[in-house]
Structure formats: structure tokens, C-alpha cells
Amino acid sequence: MYRRITRENLKKWLAGLKAEAEVVAPAKVDGLFTYQEFNGRELLRSFQNTRLPPKGLFLESLRVLFGWKSQGGSLRVNIPSSFNGQRVIFGLRACDARALRTLEPVFRGDYQDVFFLQNLSRTLLLGLACRVQCEGSFCTEMGIDPQESVDFDIFFRESPAGYIAKVITDKGNELTGESEFEEASEEEWKLARWQIRGPREKPLFDLERVKAKVLESFPDEDFWKHISAKCINCGVCTYLCPTCHCFDLCDLQMPGQGVRCRCWDSCAFPNFTKMAVHNPREEKWRRYRQRVSHKFNFFHQNFQTIACVGCGRCVVYCPVNLDLREVLVKVAR
Amino acid sequence: MPDRVRDELLVIATKLFAEGKVDYFLGYKKGTVKFKTSPLIACSREDLQELWVEDFFASNLCLYLKEIKSRVGILVKGCDSRSLISLLKEGQIRREDLYIVGLPCPGQIDPRKVAGATGCESEELEEISRRGGEILVRVGGQEETIPKNQAFLDKCLDCQYPKPLIFDYLLPGDYVAPVKELIRSKDEVRQKQAPDRWTFWAEQFQRCIRCYACRNVCPACFCPRCIVEENMPQWVSPLPSVGDNFVFHLMRLMHVAGTCVSCGECERVCPMEIPLMKLQDKMADDLRELFDFVAGVDLDKPLPFRTYRQEDPEDFIK
Numbered sequence: 324m325y326r327r328i329t330r331e332n333l334k335k336w337l338a339g340l341k342a343e344a345e346v347v348a349p350a351k352v353d354g355l356f357t358y359q360e361f362n363g364r365e366l367l368r369s370f371q372n373t374r375l376p377p378k379g380l381f382l383e384s385l386r387v388l389f390g391w392k393s394q395g396g397s398l399r400v401n402i403p404s405s406f407n408g409q410r411v412i413f414g415l416r417a418c419d420a421r422a423l424r425t426l427e428p429v430f431r432g433d434y435q436d437v438f439f440l441q442n443l444s445r446t447l448l449l450g451l452a453c454r455v456q457c458e459g460s461f462c463t464e465m466g467i468d469p470q471e472s473v474d475f476d477i478f479f480r481e482s483p484a485g486y487i488a489k490v491i492t493d494k495g496n497e498l499t500g501e502s503e504f505e506e507a508s509e510e511e512w513k514l515a516r517w518q519i520r521g522p523r524e525k526p527l528f529d530l531e532r533v534k535a536k537v538l539e540s541f542p543d544e545d546f547w548k549h550i551s552a553k554c555i556n557c558g559v560c561t562y563l564c565p566t567c568h569c570f571d572l573c574d575l576q577m578p579g580q581g582v583r584c585r586c587w588d589s590c591a592f593p594n595f596t597k598m599a600v601h602n603p604r605e606e607k608w609r610r611y612r613q614r615v616s617h618k619f620n621f622f623h624q625n626f627q628t629i630a631c632v633g634c635g636r637c638v639v640y641c642p643v644n645l646d647l648r649e650v651l652v653k654v655a656r
Numbered sequence: 657m658p659d660r661v662r663d664e665l666l667v668i669a670t671k672l673f674a675e676g677k678v679d680y681f682l683g684y685k686k687g688t689v690k691f692k693t694s695p696l697i698a699c700s701r702e703d704l705q706e707l708w709v710e711d712f713f714a715s716n717l718c719l720y721l722k723e724i725k726s727r728v729g730i731l732v733k734g735c736d737s738r739s740l741i742s743l744l745k746e747g748q749i750r751r752e753d754l755y756i757v758g759l760p761c762p763g764q765i766d767p768r769k770v771a772g773a774t775g776c777e778s779e780e781l782e783e784i785s786r787r788g789g790e791i792l793v794r795v796g797g798q799e800e801t802i803p804k805n806q807a808f809l810d811k812c813l814d815c816q817y818p819k820p821l822i823f824d825y826l827l828p829g830d831y832v833a834p835v836k837e838l839i840r841s842k843d844e845v846r847q848k849q850a851p852d853r854w855t856f857w858a859e860q861f862q863r864c865i866r867c868y869a870c871r872n873v874c875p876a877c878f879c880p881r882c883i884v885e886e887n888m889p890q891w892v893s894p895l896p897s898v899g900d901n902f903v904f905h906l907m908r909l910m911h912v913a914g915t916c917v918s919c920g921e922c923e924r925v926c927p928m929e930i931p932l933m934k935l936q937d938k939m940a941d942d943l944r945e946l947f948d949f950v951a952g953v954d955l956d957k958p959l960p961f962r963t964y965r966q967e968d969p970e971d972f973i974k
Contacts (some may be wrong), residue, residue: 353863354768354929371779374927375865384865385896459689552697555719558867559927573895586895587865594885642869642925643715644687644694653679 326499327507329485336503337413338363343445344409347380349373358412367414372634373459376565377412377419378426381442383585384562387561388438388572390582406441413449418462418632420450420474423433428626429568436596438585447494451474459638461648464526467632470516480515487515511526517530527648530629532655537619540654550650551611553643558589560637562648566630569595590614615650661827662709665731665757668825672729672755673701681729682717683707691767691784695720696715712809714764716919719876721749729755734831735811737820738917739875740775744822745959746877746915758820759827763804763834765791768929773806805835810933811920813839821953843934861901864926866894870922871908876915883907909935913943914960917952946972 328336340346341363349367350359358380390401424436430436453469455535462469472478476495479486487507490496540546561567571588574581589595590613597602604610622630631647638646666684672678685696685706693710695717696703717730719740732740740756743749771778776795784793784807791807793800805813812834819831845856868884871877874911884892884904892907893900918940923933943949946969948961 353859355863370777549699553695553720555869555872557869557872557925558865559869559925562865562867563927571894573893575893575895584895588894589867592868592885629790639689640927642873642921644689644692646688646694649688 324496325507325509326488326490326504327482327485328488328504329386329512331485332488332503333479334364334366337361337366337411339503340411340498344411347410347412349414358414361413361654369454369486371453371455372416372419372636374636374640375563376422376634376636378414378441378565378568380410380412380446381423381655382426382430382439382568382570382587386438386585388585390584391580393579401593404615406438407445410442410446412446412447414451415448415475416453416634417450417467417469417472417474417478418460418465418634419565420472421467422449422632422634423448424474425566425626425628425630425631425632426568428628434551447477447498448475449495450478452478452480452515452517454481454519456519457635457639459646459648460635461527461633461651462635463633464528464530465629465631465633466530469519480512481517482511482515487511528651534623534629534649535617536654537616546610546653547612548608550653551608551645554591554607554611554645555643556591556593556607557642558587558591559640559642560645561589561591561614562587563636563640565632565634565636615647615654619651619654661760661829662707664706664827665709665759666707668757668827669698669704669707669729670701673698673704675729678755679726679853680724681731682720682724683731684709684714684717686710690781691765697724708842709759711839714759714761715873716921718743718923719873722875722878724973725753725820727753729757731757731759732820732823733759733761734815734817734819734821735761735917735919737822738817739919740822740950740952741955742876742915742917743878744955746878755825756820757825757827758831760829760831761818761834762786763808765807766809768862769809770802770807772798773802775934805839808834809920809924811918817953822955843937845934845940853883857902858898859907860930861898863898863930864901864905865928866896866904867899867927869925869927870905873921873925874912874916875913875919877908877920878892879911887908905932905935909939913939914949914951914962916940 327559337346346361347358348361349356349370351367352359356370357375358373358377387403392399427546430439450472470480476492477499478489478491488499489512490499569588569590570585573584573586575584591610596602604613638648669681669683672681681698681704683696683698684693686708687693693714695715696706697720698704713752714733716736716739718736721743744751765784767784768780770784770791770793771781780795781793785792787801789804790801791804793802810928815833815838818833845853848935871882893901916936918936921934923931924928926932943960949957949960
């Protein structure tokens with residue numbers, strides 16, 4: 324099902340949704356592209372992607388899970404009011420949406436993570452097709468088409484007059500059956516496909532080969548030592564990654580009361596696997612090997628999908644230019 | 657950078673390996689993304705083939721001396737050499753383990769500033785190169801030139817140490833400040849009243865995700881186990897709340913006082929673009945004023961926070 328809408332009407336429609344839902348869209352804040360509450364007027368015209376991935380809207384970088392207070396011999400537990408207001412996020416990219424779908428089975432497995440799942444179920448995902456190949460990205464090698472995706476409720480492609488929208492879910496259909504949208508044809512949708520600037524002549528690597536070879540290269544200590552030598556063990560790649568999801572629990576306590584919070588954690592940190600007796604990944608190369616192997620093999624073994632969408636953030640923002648694309652090419656050799 | 661510099665560097669570095677004088681050579685290689693240079697940790701002559709010297713963000717390689725404790729050859733610009741002096745004074749490296757090669761620096765280009773000067777987004781920049789005394793920029797297929805002082809890192813506009821203060825070999829070139837009239841960039845935040853400064857920094861630290869890139873890239877942060885990683889007791893919460901972020905950053909600032917040489921790496925690597933150099937510059941100014949001390953310059957001058965004398969001023973202790 325396809326619909327058509329002008330730029331002005333899209334803004335009006337999103338502004339109208341604010342009456343019933345929290346509407347979030349990309350904005351430039353302090354020089355950085357980020358997701359912010361839509362002010363009803365300005366919609367960012369051209370941007371590649373946000374600095375931080377939208378995962379922070381589902382798996383928050385800091386979230387209070389519950390609090391407790393000791394009162395006269397008994398314990399009162401206080402669970403913050405649930406986040407169940409409706410929410411609409413516009414301007415998501417195909418890579419980031421695929422990342423959310425990749426995270427879903429992790430939080431909907433043997434244990435249902437109510438915090439993540441509540442955020443997911445209350446949110447309508449509105450995607451925006453890319454017009455440019457992001458620096459450092461390799462989404463196409465990961466099997467993602469930046470202009471075609473089923474991971475959204477509605478996917479928008481820019482057209483000369485505004486947007487052509489592909490309605491994917493019933494929820495999306497309900498919302499766009501209203502006045503501002505007109506019916507469009509599949510032909511219009513096809514015509515709205517952009518010639519993406521910055522294409523590559525041939526793929527950097529073959530994903531199937533990477534998946535197989537990454538397991539084979541596991542015992543090759545020298546390979547992993549050499550390739551991870553310049554890593555500085557910070558959390559930039561993990562925190563900017565839309566599929567990374569490791570977290571830490573932290574209690575803040577005073578006598579008689581406290582809160583338990585969840586925050587992001589990084590497998591690149593030296594103490595990530597430190598336990599009372601032993602740290603199995605004391606050395607940097609072990610952590611880096613684990614990071615790549617987990618994303619490109621172990622996660623696939625568990626959830627039948629690769630935990631990487633090729634968004635390119637880790638490539639561009641790594642302080643020492645440790646390029647995952649280079650690593651994957653070398654692994655695949 | 658002229659090829660002859662690169663060629664001479666290759667000769668020196670190859671000789672160091674051939675003569676068994678070093679186990680590693682720290683240099684640069686070509687970056688794989690726009691406007692970036694990658695560090696090169698060469699373990700052998702073969703690795704040296706990737707040696708490259710480029711114009712962008714030739715980062716401070718001294719950070720690897722925190723990890724590499726054997727004999728190492730290292731490429732340093734004038735500003736980086738101050739880190740070496742700092743680390744020597746702190747007893748973190750030994751002079752006899754180092755072979756220091758000096759690199760002439762024409763000033764480091766900051767793509768963010770170039771984007772600001774040309775009125776575009778950083779991601780829209782297509783190419784940046786030097787043309788004579790100006791910087792040539794290409795955006796959307798169009799070329800324009802901007803003056804050097806609009807393209808360089810702030811620290812380069814105020815370069816006091818273009819020539820390495822410690823070295824074994826100097827590569828050919830001019831060791832002069834990249835900009836003729838040294839302009840100390842004005843920090844408007846510092847002019848504000850305390851409540852406004854607090855608001856400014858609270859906004860900045862709201863963005864901090866506690867990735868610790870700033871800490872890990874810093875040559876002055878050489879503690880094997882950082883205090884934020886202690887949890888018995890938890891001195892600083894790992895939670896990225898504004899309060900805890902304030903504590904982390906200000907505490908780090910104080911901890912590196914006297915060792916920090918304002919190399920600017922912390923600000924460069926921050927993925928959230930927090931202007932950390934404002935803090936470091938203020939601290940450097942305070943050190944100069946209160947202790948008549950500049951970090952990483954004088955091998956013999958005692959470190960202000962590692963030494964004590966009876967005559968030390970006490971009037972600021974209330």
C-alpha cells in the first residue's frame with residue numbers, strides 16, 4: 324500500500340499526532356544530529372544519520388528500574404510508572420530499524436525484558452530512505468537496502484513534491500488513512516528510488532565467507548593481536564553501535580533506601596569480564612576477538628541474524644581508526 | 657607532506673629495526689575514512705611499508721607508551737614531545753627505551769572547523785587539501801579556499817612549541833608555528849558568571865555517555881586501574897547521570913594537572929563533541945599562574961603535585 328504526501332502536510336500530520344503521542348524526529352542539537360521531540364515546525368532536511376543510534380530510546384543509557392525503602396521493619400519497593408504512552412519516531416534509517424529487530428529476540432527470549440519490550444510496543448517506527456551512502460558504512464554488504472525495508476510501520480522515500488510512503492503494518496495503515504495522505508501507486512514508489520551518491524563498484528566482502536572464517540580464525544592469536552593493537556579499549560564503538568546491548572546494573576544506596584539502575588556497558592572495557600577469581604579477557608586482543616566473533620558468528624548461532632547492520636558509526640568515530648571493514652576483509656581472506 | 661619526509665622516515669625506522677634497536681615503531685598510516693590518519697604500531701620492517709604522514713589529526717602517539725614498555729621508536733610533533741617529557745618526569749617511560757623522531761608540522765586541520773567556516777555539515781565535506789598558505793575545500797562539487805587560521809585546531813593557532821623539545825632525530829622541514837600571528841582563541845564560557853558556567857557544563861555533561869575515549873586516549877591518564885573502575889567502594893558511579901559525569905570529568909582534570917600538555921586528543925576523540933579543551937586550557941592557565949608551571953617543557957622542573965616545599969604558597973587555603 325502506497326501513499327503520497329507533501330512536505331508541508333507531513334509536518335502538519337506529525338504535529339497533529341502530538342495530541343495523542345510523543346513525536347520524535349531527528350534534529351540538530353549543539354552541532355550533533357540526534358532524536359528529539361518534534362517541535363511541530365522544523366523537520367531536518369538533510370542529514371545522514373544521528374550520532375547516537377535510536378537504541379537509546381528503547382534500551383536507555385540510564386534507566387531507574389526500581390527503588391526501595393526500608394520503613395519500620397518492612398521493605399517498600401517502588402516501581403516507576405511504566406512508560407506506556409504512545410510514541411512515534413520519524414526519520415529512522417533502514418540500518419537502525421534492522422538493528423532494533425535484531426535486538427528484539429534478545430529481550431524477548433527466555434526472559435521478557437519488560438523495559439525494552441514496553442518501549443518497542445508503544446512506538447510506531449517511521450523510516451526515511453537514505454539518499455547518500457554514509458561514510459564508513461557497509462549496510463549493503465550486510466544485506467540491507469537503505470531504500471527498502473520491512474522493519475518499519477511506514478517507510479518514506481523523498482520525492483520532488485514531498486514523500487512517497489510505503490505502508491507496511493496495520494498500525495501504519497490506520498494512521499495514514501487520514502486526510503493529509505493521498506493514495507499513490509507502486510510506480511511512484513519505484514520512481515522515488517534515488518541514485519545513491521557514493522556507491523561502491525563491488526562489495527567489500529562476502530558476508531557468508533566472513534561468518535565462516537571468523538570462527539576459523541578464532542584460535543589465531545597473532546592475527547587478533549596484530550589487528551587489535553591500536554585499540555584503546557574505550558566504549559565508542561559499543562555505545563554508538565545500534566545492535567550492541569550489553570548493560571550493567573548499578574545500585575545507588577543510602578542507609579535504608581536505594582535505587583537500582585541499568586546503564587550501558589562495553590565489552591571493550593578491560594574489566595568487563597572481571598570476576599572474583601579471574602578475568603578471562605584480561606588482554607585487549609581477547610576482547611576484540613570476542614567482539615567481532617560475537618557479532619559475526621556467535622550471535623548468529625543463537626538468533627540466526629548477524630549483530631551488525633553496517634551503519635558505519637564505529638568506523639567513523641573510532642578514536643584510532645580501527646576500521647571494522649578492514650578487519651572483516653582480512654578475516655574473509 | 658612532502659614525500660621526502662616520508663622517505664627519510666622510512667629509512668630511519670627501517671634502520672632501527674635492522675639494527676635491533678627497537679621492538680616497535682610508532683608512526684602513522686593512511687586513514688580509511690575521510691580526514692583521518694591512523695596510528696601505526698609497526699612490529700617489523702614489513703609493517704613500516706604502511707608509513708604515511710598526512711595533514712589531518714596526526715594524533716598524539718605517546719598514548720601507546722602506556723601500554724608498550726619495551727624499546728620503541730616514536731614519531732612526535734612539537735606538541736606531542738611535551739607528553740614525552742611529562743611521562744619521563746612521572747617515571748612512566750625511560751629515556752633509554754625511546755628513539756624519538758621529530759616531525760615538522762604545518763598545523764593540523766580540523767574538519768569540524770572547516771565545515772563551520774564553509775557553512776556546511778561535516779559529513780558534506782568532500783575534500784580538504786592545502787594550497788600554498790590557504791586551505792582548499794570541496795563541497796557539493798564546488799571548490800573554495802579558506803584561510804589557514806579558520807581551518808586549524810585551536811591549539812595550532814596558539815602553537816608555542818613547533819619544534820620537539822626532546823628528540824634523537826629531526827626530519828627535514830620548517831619547525832615554525834603554523835600561523836604567523838598567534839591567536840589565543842577567546843573562550844566565551846570563561847567570561848561568564850559562575851551560575852552560567854555551571855549551566856553550560858551541565859548541558860555538556862548531559863551528553864556524556866561515559867565511553868572513556870577521552871581518558872583512554874590521554875597519555876597523562878596512565879593509572880593501570882582508574883578510580884571509576886573501583887566498586888569497593890564505588891567512588892564514582894558508572895551511571896551517565898549529569899552529576900556523576902561532572903565528577904568524572906572534573907576529577908580527571910585534577911588528576912592529570914601537571915601532566916596534561918593540552919594536546920587536545922580528549923576533545924578530538926569525544927564522540928559527543930564535548931569541548932573538553934576548555935577545561936584543560938583553564939587548568940593549564942591556572943597552573944601557570946599559581947605554580948609558575950607549564951607541563952611537559954622542563955625535564956628538571958619539579959612537578960607541582962608530586963613535590964612539596966616549605967615555601968609553597970598557602971594563601972589560597974582558607
